[in-house]
Amino acid sequence: MTLIQTPPYVPVISVAESRTLADLEAAGGAIEVTLDPDTRNRVDEGRQFVMRCLAEGRPVYGATTGFGPLVGFSGRDADADQCENLLSHLTAGQGPDLPESIVRAAVLARLSSLARGRSGVSATVLEALAEMLGTSFAPAVPRLGSVGASGDLVPLAHMTQALKGRGHAYAGGVRMEAGDALASCGLRPLELDGRDALGLVNGVSLTAAAAGLAMAQFTRSHRIAGLLTALLADQLGCGTDFSHHHLLDAFGHPEVVEEAADLRAHLAGTRPTGDRPLQEPYTIRCVPQLLGAVRTSMRQAREVILQDLNGISDNPLFFPEHDLVLHGGNFFGQPVAFAADTMTMAVVQTGNLAERQLDLLVDPHRNGGLPPVLATEPGRQHGVQGVQIAATAIVADMRRSAMPASLQSLPTNLHNQDIVPFGTQAALNAFDQVRSLRLLHGSLALALRQAVHVGARRPTAPACADVMDRLVDEIAPIDPDRPLHEDVRRAADVLDDVAMSGVDR
Structure with missing residues (x-):
């Protein structure tokens, strides 16, 4: 054959x-x-x-x-x-x-x-x-x-x-x-x-390319943040009032309304336990407002980046039909510098959300009575304790690196370049930040998968259950303890695959 x-x-x-x-x-x-x-x-x-x-x-x-x-x-x-x-x-x-x-x-x-x-x-x-x-x-x-x-x-x-x-x-x-x-x-x-x-x-083609790649990943990660929020709420048995359309319509922000609609779609069919507090922590209750604001910032930054990718960045430019050679500043990367810095701020706040959701999930005082750090035998085993420590380090690194590059203008080149946007550094920083965000989401996903192993209910919403099934298929329970660095990255890959099917690119 x-x-x-x-x-x-x-x-x-x-x-x-x-x-x-x-x-x-x-x-x-x-x-x-x-x-x-x-x-x-x-x-x-x-x-x-x-x-x-x-x-x-x-x-x-x-x-x-x-x-x-x-x-x-x-x-x-x-x-x-x-x-x-x-x-x-x-x-x-x-x-x-x-x-x-x-x-x-x-x-x-x-x-x-x-x-x-x-x-x-x-x-x-x-x-x-x-x-x-x-x-x-x-x-x-x-x-x-x-x-x-x-x-x-x-x-x-x-x-x-x-x-x-x-x-x-x-x-x-x-x-x-x-x-x-x-x-x-x-x-x-x-x-x-x-x-x-x-x-x-x-x-400034390097600037535009780095910012564009960062935005492509952030588009996936933004959707992943909503999915993981839905998974967390479903596993904990939370109510869904925080995503109700009447509530968010009244808030008056279109992107927040869209975010809430996506959350409702993820949570369709969920069965609240009725055992949760009347009002959930902000890491669940305020997610439509947070990720909706992220969506607003993303749309603006995406528009600017695409304009740059489809424009002409050079000097001088030549217009033979008008017999013109025009000298100017079409090499000045200020638009993408601002867009990339805006993206970085949104990425870091999305990372803050993921890290705090992980903290909620591992805390027996707030996670519905699951064992501390989701350990199968607390003391003899340590569940996702190391993963949480690493996540804390990652989010601290993201915050430390979030200073806007576009504010750092320094004159150079004999003052020919007497004001500069540093868009390249802004774009590369955004690229680094979204890679860190992937790791935070992988860490949270690993913990959600482990939570099921130590007693959390399986998600009851079909969309959430499908994501959990993917995670369970790819990642074994932490029992006994084992090195988890590769599992975090594998979980991030699973989430990217899930997000790819529903991202507008």
Whole structure:
């Protein structure tokens, strides 16, 4: 018998379409990026216009001039030398490498901006980026270096150098010399001239990509927070007045009304025990208001991030149909800086909720008489005691790191960049925060699963019961004690799978 192996599915993304958060997540693996004829023609027209402007002796920042505060000096005579000079002085990043998923998403975001045809780069640049995304290649890009004000100059310079075969890169998840990584993926080193190098680095595509990936995960985690609240309320036998539509309609906030509707859907069919207090702790009773406010913040931040992903981030921009070269500040990442910091605040408060719900569940004075820390034999066993301690450390780390980056403006670059948004750091912080939130939710889910083992009732609402069944199938009861770090991550994976089916992306 011959086995026919189906090749792995490769998502197809057209640069002519609007970018989505799903596109950014797909770019973490191999994707096929298509360049339609209209895009090619638009890019070629922009490139020809740039070359005509240079031939006519028109001043064009970065092509006929030095960079940054050295704009008053002439640049190098040869285009290729000018490109080399730009990349050389910007290859100065420090710190650990960014995750491959962020870097590859940034490549897609940069490609999308360049494909609008306003940057004057050559079509071969777009083709090279698209070809790279079809492989496992990922430039090694250090975390620190961008202030997000004249584009993500330093990290995108490292990205471009790797595409030229310099520095380091990843192929198949293995870090190696960039030239070797290119060869192993069947890619040729990128060659640049004209305005190609400046077009590749002079935008905040890393910022937009990191913020977009953070928002994609937070969208799932927000739904997970509602599911876990419903599971907790159902297992404890709580009443459902806190989610009643008359109550929340009166509150007057549309997103809170939506949140309550989702909670009612999760809790449909639940049977309250009648043994709970008249009013539950705020970690249950005020969840519609809390997660509804989170939903409001998410919508605003998502809108800003998508606008950035589908706009043009560069300077100058070229408008051949109007015979215009316009110099300005479309590389200034303030919108996403604010959006990412707003997201971080919402993520941290959602983490606060999860940590407090875990505390409620392990406390025998508030959990309906379940054993302390959900231990099968308290004293001889310790249930989720270590998990709670780790969760406390995680939420403390999240709070400590929640200072808005967009408030940290520092003048630099001989005061050419005299005010900066630090959107890159804001976006990377949001990305880190949502990963921590996943671990808090995994910790709470593990405790909810253990609660059933030590005497809590199984959920009575069908939707909650389905989630608990998934957790029980994947995670054994803690009896006897065992290391639980992997179980927390496995629970987080289960929750992501559950949330994927109902998330608007």
